[in-house]
Amino acid sequence: MEYSHMKIERLDRVAIGVKNLTEATRFFSDLLGTDFYNVGVVNLSRGVSIRVAICPLGLELLEQVAPPVKVEELRSFHFKVSDLDEAKTEMEGKGFHPDSEVQLGRLKQVAYNVHGIRLLLVEYDAPDVVAAIRNTKLHNEESLP
Numbered sequence: 001m002e003y004s005h006m007k008i009e010r011l012d013r014v015a016i017g018v019k020n021l022t023e024a025t026r027f028f029s030d031l032l033g034t035d036f037y038n039v040g041v042v043n044l045s046r047g048v049s050i051r052v053a054i055c056p057l058g059l060e061l062l063e064q065v066a067p068p069v070k071v072e073e074l075r076s077f078h079f080k081v082s083d084l085d086e087a088k089t090e091m092e093g094k095g096f097h098p099d100s101e102v103q104l105g106r107l108k109q110v111a112y113n114v115h116g117i118r119l120l121l122v123e124y125d126a127p128d129v130v131a132a133i134r135n136t137k138l139h140n141e142e143s144l145p
Helices: 021-032 084-093 129-133
Strands: 008-017 037-043 049-054 059-066 073-081 100-104 107-114 117-123
Touching: 008 117, 021 049, 021 059, 037 100, 037 129, 049 129, 073 084, 084 107, 084 117, 107 129
Parallel strands: 008 059, 073 117
Antiparallel strands: 008 073, 037 049, 049 059, 100 107, 107 117
8 A cells, every 4th residue: 555655744623614703712712721813814715715713722613704604514624744835746646636725824725625525734834823823914803702
């Protein structure tokens, strides 16, 4: 069996789609005893926009605002790789093409649809994802509690 050559460092985070980001942030903050960092609005491909909040525990909450979608679901798995360009080349060689690519501060990520699962490969040079995106200038967005 041939194994991947891309250097996956770890499972970085899991993303959950929520109906209301403000309410979900309050709920998960209380449930898990953690604070969330409000990323703001992120514009993806094909006119999709999402509001995102991330906590240091590896949980990302997102609400799709354009076009509006009001479902709650496990949305994606994010793996941290040491070299995103190398990983993209390998994914392409295996027949997978990116659905979207985003850069937020020091975080770069590429999304793929792998057998119906949204898989993201991420690269950043910070202690954690919150540190990598902190102070990134996005749309003006009300701060989450």
